[in-house]
Amino acid sequence: MNRIVEIFSKLKSIDRRYIFLFIGAAAFIPLIIPLGLPLGVTPSSQNLFNAVDSLKEGSVVMLTFDYYPSTLPETEPMSYAALRQLFKKNIRVITLTTIPLGALSVMEEVVKNVAREYHKEYGTDYVNLGYKYGYVAVMLGMGRNISDIFPKDNYDHKLEDLPLMREVKNYSHVDFIFVVSDNATVDYWVSLVNAQFGVPMGAGVTAVMAPKCYSYLQTKQLVGLLGGMKGAAEYEKLTKNPGRASRGMDPQSIIHILIIVFIVLGNVGYFVSKERKIQN
Numbered sequence: 273m274n275r276i277v278e279i280f281s282k283l284k285s286i287d288r289r290y291i292f293l294f295i296g297a298a299a300f301i302p303l304i305i306p307l308g309l310p311l312g313v314t315p316s317s318q319n320l321f322n323a324v325d326s327l328k329e330g331s332v333v334m335l336t337f338d339y340y341p342s343t344l345p346e347t348e349p350m351s352y353a354a355l356r357q358l359f360k361k362n363i364r365v366i367t368l369t370t371i372p373l374g375a376l377s378v379m380e381e382v383v384k385n386v387a388r389e390y391h392k393e394y395g396t397d398y399v400n401l402g403y404k405y406g407y408v409a410v411m412l413g414m415g416r417n418i419s420d421i422f423p424k425d426n427y428d429h430k431l432e433d434l435p436l437m438r439e440v441k442n443y444s445h446v447d448f449i450f451v452v453s454d455n456a457t458v459d460y461w462v463s464l465v466n467a468q469f470g471v472p473m474g475a476g477v478t479a480v481m482a483p484k485c486y487s488y489l490q491t492k493q494l495v496g497l498l499g500g501m502k503g504a505a506e507y508e509k510l511t512k513n514p515g516r517a518s519r520g521m522d523p524q525s526i527i528h529i530l531i532i533v534f535i536v537l538g539n540v541g542y543f544v545s546k547e548r549k550i551q552n
Contacts, residue, residue: 291534298530302522309525311518316489317506320474320496324354324448329362331447332440336461337367337382338453341374343478349504349517350452350476351382357511358450359390364436365398366446368422370407370457380426395434402426407457411464415443443469451475458485462493476503 327333335354339347358365367383369375383400392398401422404410413421418441419431431437439445449471451461458475466473472495477485479500488494498507501524504517 294530294534295527298526299523302526303519306519307522307526309522311502311505311509313506313510314499314503316486316497316499317503317510318496320498321357321507321510323472323474323495324357324363324450325361327361327363327447330364332364332366332436332445333358334366334368334446334449336449336451336453336457337369337375337379338371338451338455338457339375339378339478340371340454341378343454344378345516345520346478346501346504347452347454347476348378348382349501349515350498350507351379352386352515353504353507353511353513353517354450354452354476355382355386356389356513359386359392359397360511362397364396366401366436366440367398368401369403370410371455372403372405376403376426395429396436399431399434399436400426407460408464411460412468415465415469417442443471446471449473452477454478454481462488466493476507 324333335351335358337351355365365383367379369379379400383398386392387394387398394400401418402425404421410421418437422431424430425434425437443465449461449465451458451473453461453475454477458477458481461473461475465471473493474496475485475488475494476498477500479502482497482499482503485494485497485499489497498504501517501520505520508515508518
């Protein structure tokens with residue numbers, strides 16, 4: 273018994289480099305040897321999937337890339353999974369971003385890659401509007417006429433020359449908006465576009481943003497929500513397109529468990545050593 277007490281009392285003085293080593297191994301090993309840990313699906317992710325899945329073939333969805341490159345591990349898998357679901361159902365897609373730094377190149381890469389997978393034709397099956405400064409004015413202006421805000425697409429084509437945009441004049445011709453964001457633009461999409469124009473909307477956000485955005489589920493201004501890498505992995509599972517988020521869940525889960533173990537052991541070591549001092 274004294275030996276056990278002695279071991280626990282030493283835990284509070286363990287070299288932190290060993291902790292870093294364990295955390296590093298927990299992150300690296302599952303990437304090399306996938307564990308395939310079970311992944312549950314939250315109702316908010318399921319509801320978003322169901323809302324998109326219920327759209328009819330030929331519907332129009334606006335997909336936003338409102339995130340910076342620093343959050344790609346969480347947000348980019350959401351964009352890939354959403355776009356694959358949309359193209360698989362033969363839903364027409366309009367993409368845009370309200371972020372000036374990096375998002376435009378990310379959007380171009382994602383859209384072109386997935387369009388190539390599903391043999392989609394630009395101008396008919398999808399259109400990339402690109403970036404326009406001033407997201408409040410952009411969001412409100414598209415409610416009147418998209419071509420007033422984006423007279424040309426991201427590749428300098430006039431909107432009237434694109435078959436899809438000849439049909440889609442404003443939000444009244446958009447069946448759903450899928451916002452992927454790592455910042456406050458999701459609040460503006462909800463308060464300006466959903467509240468004023470009534471377009472059904474779902475969102476994928478970073479983990480730190482998710483708690484605030486759950487209030488939009490309660491008010492039914494969002495039909496569903498993806499939160500962080502787990503939300504992205506859930507959507508990959510629902511769309512049957514496992515990708516980077518799904519692969520990242522094993523290391524994330526193991527690291528969380530390991531951190532909890534270290535916290536418990538550290539606290540036990542603290543209280544054991546404290547009790548030992550009292551007895552001495």
